[in-house]
Amino acid sequence: xxxxxxxxxxxxxxxxxxxxxxxxxxxxxxxxxxxxxxxxxxxxxxxxxxxxxxxxxxxxxxxxxxxxxxxxxxxxxxxxxxxxxxxxxxxxxxxxxxxxxxxxxxxxxxxxxxxxxxxxxxxxxxxxxxxxxxxxxxxxxxxxxxxxxxxxxxxxxxxxxxxxxxxxxxxxxxxxxxxxxxxxxxxxxxxxxxxxxxxxxxxxxxxxxxxxxxxxxxxxxxxxxxxxxxxxxxxxxxxxxxxxxxxxxxxxxxxxxxxxxxxxxxxxxxxxxxxxxxxxxxxxxxxxxxxxxxxxxxxxxxxxxxxxxxxxxxxxxxxxxxxxxxxxxxxxxxxxxxxxxxxxxxxxxxxxxxxxxxxxxxxxxxxxxxxxxxxxxxxxxxxxxxxxxxxxxxxxxxxxxxxxxxxxxxxxxxxxxxxxxxxxxxxxxxxxxxxxxxxxxxxxxxxxxxxxxxxxxxxxxxxxxxxxxxxxxxxxxxxxxxxxxx
Ligand code: GLN
Numbered sequence: 001x002x003x004x005x006x007x008x009x010x011x012x013x014x015x016x017x018x019x020x021x022x023x024x025x026x027x028x029x030x031x032x033x034x035x036x037x038x039x040x041x042x043x044x045x046x047x048x049x050x051x052x053x054x055x056x057x058x059x060x061x062x063x064x065x066x067x068x069x070x071x072x073x074x075x076x077x078x079x080x081x082x083x084x085x086x087x088x089x090x091x092x093x094x095x096x097x098x099x100x101x102x103x104x105x106x107x108x109x110x111x112x113x114x115x116x117x118x119x120x121x122x123x124x125x126x127x128x129x130x131x132x133x134x135x136x137x138x139x140x141x142x143x144x145x146x147x148x149x150x151x152x153x154x155x156x157x158x159x160x161x162x163x164x165x166x167x168x169x170x171x172x173x174x175x176x177x178x179x180x181x182x183x184x185x186x187x188x189x190x191x192x193x194x195x196x197x198x199x200x201x202x203x204x205x206x207x208x209x210x211x212x213x214x215x216x217x218x219x220x221x222x223x224x225x226x227x228x229x230x231x232x233x234x235x236x237x238x239x240x241x242x243x244x245x246x247x248x249x250x251x252x253x254x255x256x257x258x259x260x261x262x263x264x265x266x267x268x269x270x271x272x273x274x275x276x277x278x279x280x281x282x283x284x285x286x287x288x289x290x291x292x293x294x295x296x297x298x299x300x301x302x303x304x305x306x307x308x309x310x311x312x313x314x315x316x317x318x319x320x321x322x323x324x325x326x327x328x329x330x331x332x333x334x335x336x337x338x339x340x341x342x343x344x345x346x347x348x349x350x351x352x353x354x355x356x357x358x359x360x361x362x363x364x365x366x367x368x369x370x371x372x373x374x375x376x377x378x379x380x381x382x383x384x385x386x387x388x389x390x391x392x393x394x395x396x397x398x399x400x401x402x403x404x405x406x407x408x409x410x411x412x413x414x415x416x417x418x419x420x421x422x423x424x425x426x427x428x429x430x431x432x433x434x435x436x437x438x439x440x441x442x443x444x445x446x447x448x449x450x451x452x453x454x455x456x457x458x459x460x461x462x463x464x465x466x467x468x469x470x471x472x473x474x475x476x477x478x479x480x481x482x483x484x485x486x
């Protein structure tokens with residue numbers, strides 16, 4: 001009997017075309033898998049079996065008529081930062097504990113149009129702030145490769161669900177690495193598209209100038225397939241780009257002749273984790289064998305990326321999160337005597353530690369008298385970081401880098417030390433500040449059997465170059481990734 005939960009999107013679509021099985025059967029297999037393993041992994045905040053079966057039946061009607069599109073009948077998990085009409089959307093925060101959006105995010109509308117099957121909503125760090133998913137107000141997601149370890153964050157539910165085969169693909173969001181880092185820690189593929197490539201309408205905002213929605217998938221082809229559905233201009237997001245959306249799968253079969261891979265000296269430093277370094281070097285060798293050339297490059301302002309990001313992101317967050325005041329959305333404190341006290345009680349009880357820390361940092365940095373010293377300065381440095389990439393892409397087509405400094409760390413290891421947690425974003429956040437696309441794909445396993453991700457960056461709207469490089473690497477790596485029995 002076919003093990004549906006092991007099949008990729010492309011394999012499922014092939015099966016639907018040949019009428020080998022039905023979307024309802026596949027959906028039932030996923031729901032069963034969730035029942036069997038998600039009590040251990042805890043990727044889902046909410047599973048919606050009735051909705052999923054209803055959607056699967058709708059998909060089967062289309063399949064019957066041979067109306068099969070990219071994601072028809074494909075079971076998906078959705079990060080709980082994306083608004084889903086009629087389905088609770090909490091951002092893993094107490095302040096939105098009971099929030100049921102009256103509308104769908106644009107990407108969700110696009111999935112429905114395809115007759116994708118939505119299985120449920122996935123855990124995350126509260127308001128996407130974190131690198132381990134330990135900041136969720138509700139549950140701690142485990143890494144399916146080792147249940148004592150974090151799955152990465154903030155899209156930890158999105159990576160753990162794909163890795164533990166409780167959805168065929170998921171959507172996540174990436175503000176400073178939150179798709180790529182969890183993808184790396186869980187051994188799946190994750191793409192942060194170019195800023196503006198995918199509409200952010202209905203994505204609950206963290207830092208609006210950095211946020212992007214993207215796919216987490218079992219392989220590179222699936223990543224291209226999901227991009228074909230979610231990319232594109234949207235009148236409801238003024239930052240979404242009018243650039244043409246190519247068929248992303250078309251790039252995959254192109255070879256790597258003529259591709260130059262930039263190796264940034266700042267990302268390969270002495271003292272880095274041996275397993276990570278070996279994995280990345282191996283990946284670069286394979287790209288070379290597949291026809292690519294390499295060139296040494298420099299991104300000299302990389303060392304300012306963390307301090308710059310941790311000014312800009314909290315500033316934007318403090319402004320975006322001011323809407324959660326007990327009046328417009330979600331929960332309101334019960335005990336209060338006047339308006340001010342109501343705000344104070346609601347926000348003190350509704351937000352977790354990390355979110356409050358960032359609201360305070362952001363409010364302070366934006367206050368009169370400090371704005372020039374912090375936010376303005378950080379914005380200027382951001383331009384320097386962006387210029388580094390502009391210079392680098394004059395010499396190369398893609399940049400190869402690690403995703404995270406180490407494989408997945410233990411639950412609790414960094415949760416009491418915010419600075420240590422922030423430092424784990426060192427290789428991912430420059431990409432968001434420059435607005436460029438980047439992908440993580442599994443390249444190796446560490447000595448103790450944990451996945452290591454390989455990061456590929458490219459210039460704005462060059463996802464095609466990333467996808468073909470990743471596809472060639474994946475093909476030639478032949479890495480067998482089998483999560484330990486759950
Ligand atoms: N870890 C980073 C942070 O905590 C990035 C989060 C994200 O990309 N959403 O801000």
